[in-house]
Amino acid sequence: MNIILLGPPGAGKGTQAQKLVDERGMIQLSTGDMLRAAKTSGTEMGKKVAAVMDAGELVTDEIVIGLIEEKLQGDHGGGFIFDGFPRTLAQADALGALLKAYNTTLDAVIAMEVNDEVLVQRILGRAEEARAAGKEARADDNEESLKVRLMEYYKKTSPLIGYYHAKGQLEWVPGLGAIDEVSAAIAGVLDA
Numbered sequence: 053m054n055i056i057l058l059g060p061p062g063a064g065k066g067t068q069a070q071k072l073v074d075e076r077g078m079i080q081l082s083t084g085d086m087l088r089a090a091k092t093s094g095t096e097m098g099k100k101v102a103a104v105m106d107a108g109e110l111v112t113d114e115i116v117i118g119l120i121e122e123k124l125q126g127d128h129g130g131g132f133i134f135d136g137f138p139r140t141l142a143q144a145d146a147l148g149a150l151l152k153a154y155n156t157t158l159d160a161v162i163a164m165e166v167n168d169e170v171l172v173q174r175i176l177g178r179a180e181e182a183r184a185a186g187k188e189a190r191a192d193d194n195e196e197s198l199k200v201r202l203m204e205y206y207k208k209t210s211p212l213i214g215y216y217h218a219k220g221q222l223e224w225v226p227g228l229g230a231i232d233e234v235s236a237a238i239a240g241v242l243d244a
């Protein structure tokens with residue numbers, strides 16, 4: 053089973069993906085994590101995307117599609133959770149073509165319903181927690197970058213809701229409850 057977790061920054065995509073990995077043996081493909089790893093290890097690509105990511109803008113379709121393509125060449129395990137990908141219509145088209153090329157399908161697109169106020173609290177709260185623990189906060193977890201991240205989401209990613217709705221693949225889950233309540237709602241969709 054391959055699924056997409058779709059939602060704005062702070063919706064809980066990464067948190068829920070991790071639970072699906074633990075509980076169902078699925079493979080999390082987070083383009084955000086892959087890009088941050090490239091940044092930290094100082095690869096050419098990492099250096100190229102650093103400023104764009106820190107500002108909260110999207111990196112190019114070409115880079116993220118390349119990252120996903122590489123992963124699809126490996127083990128498909130208990131299925132993929134696409135977390136933070138696709139984020140543009142071009143990425144969604146590319147994913148469709150890639151899944152077809154690897155003889156697999158997309159089973160569900162889970163859209164996480166949240167509101168901006170909670171997103172801001174969660175993201176700024178995460179930065180606060182990191183600092184309180186003596187760790188470095190994510191470079192894009194600040195008010196200024198978050199405004200850009202939200203705008204990028206509404207401009208470029210939210211059209212995917214209509215795209216997957218039209219394909220009959222979209223499922224909404226409430227994202228505002230406690231983590232376990234959100235997990236239960238996702239399990240309800242996956243087990244239906």
Ligand code: AP5
Pocket residue numbers: 059060061062063064065066067068083084085087104105106108109110111112113116135136137138139143174175177178192201227228229230231234
């Ligand atoms: P990415 O890493 O994907 O970041 P994001 O989408 O902004 O998402 P977050 O990781 O902040 O939020 P999330 O929805 O995963 O929530 P989380 O579970 O972490 O992307 C970062 C950057 O990389 C982008 O801005 C862009 O530059 C680049 N990029 C990545 N993919 C790209 C692509 N495809 N194309 C182009 N560029 C790309 O939770 C957030 C916080 O909330 C945590 O503290 C968590 O503990 C808490 N929380 C979660 N769920 C709950 C809950 N139910 N109740 C209370 N708290 C909760």
